[in-house]
Amino acid sequence: MNLLDWLLEGSFTIGSSAILVREVVGNGFGIASALGGMRRKVWAWPVGIAGNLVLFTVFVGGILDKPQVHDLWGQAGRQVFFLAVSLYGWWRWSRSSREAGNRAGGAITPQWAGPRGWAQLAAMAVIGTTVFYFVLEALGSWGPLPDAWILTGSILATYGMARGWIEFWLIWVAVDVVGVPLLLQAGYYPSAVLYLAYGAFCVWGFWTWVRVRRELERTEHIDVPEEVAA
Numbered sequence: 591m592n593l594l595d596w597l598l599e600g601s602f603t604i605g606s607s608a609i610l611v612r613e614v615v616g617n618g619f620g621i622a623s624a625l626g627g628m629r630r631k632v633w634a635w636p637v638g639i640a641g642n643l644v645l646f647t648v649f650v651g652g653i654l655d656k657p658q659v660h661d662l663w664g665q666a667g668r669q670v671f672f673l674a675v676s677l678y679g680w681w682r683w684s685r686s687s688r689e690a691g692n693r694a695g696g697a698i699t700p701q702w703a704g705p706r707g708w709a710q711l712a713a714m715a716v717i718g719t720t721v722f723y724f725v726l727e728a729l730g731s732w733g734p735l736p737d738a739w740i741l742t743g744s745i746l747a748t749y750g751m752a753r754g755w756i757e758f759w760l761i762w763v764a765v766d767v768v769g770v771p772l773l774l775q776a777g778y779y780p781s782a783v784l785y786l787a788y789g790a791f792c793v794w795g796f797w798t799w800v801r802v803r804r805e806l807e808r809t810e811h812i813d814v815p816e817e818v819a820a
Contacts, residue, residue: 630696679752718742
């Protein structure tokens, strides 16, 4: 078996469970992308896209073989939405980095979503979860309701990251709380472990962005001339 075949078709066994190599690799890209996102680096987006392409093949059958019986169409579908939103985020962060993003040491300046942003996210969460529930149920996805929230929340978190909203980390935590039990029950153990680790990582990322925002506010307050501030 050559390296490419091993990456695409290889697996190993832990206990009585077969683990796909590409599930581990895809989640590795996800972790790397999250680290880049916390540091507000533009390269986080293309790395994340690579992981999305790999993980799409993990959650549904028919493309490449997988040991799991259950297809999680919500998990697969979110990789497609990730790809679309990530292209937007890649463009937005690249533009921000060229214009003024580097003042905080990263490609984007962290900011709070505010009441208007939260109203927008809440409306999208309700509509998205409802619509995706019926779609996933029709597709025969296993666990359509939690899968619908995971898909919706993942899109919202990625969109919030693209906008530079600090709260996107908290949305990821809410996704992980639902995602870990679902993935464990469906037998996607590497992804479940990633979700668990990612939940703790998101708390760290949240406070990192909060500290950056506070430092920016303090610095900007000091640097603004009195006639401008007035």
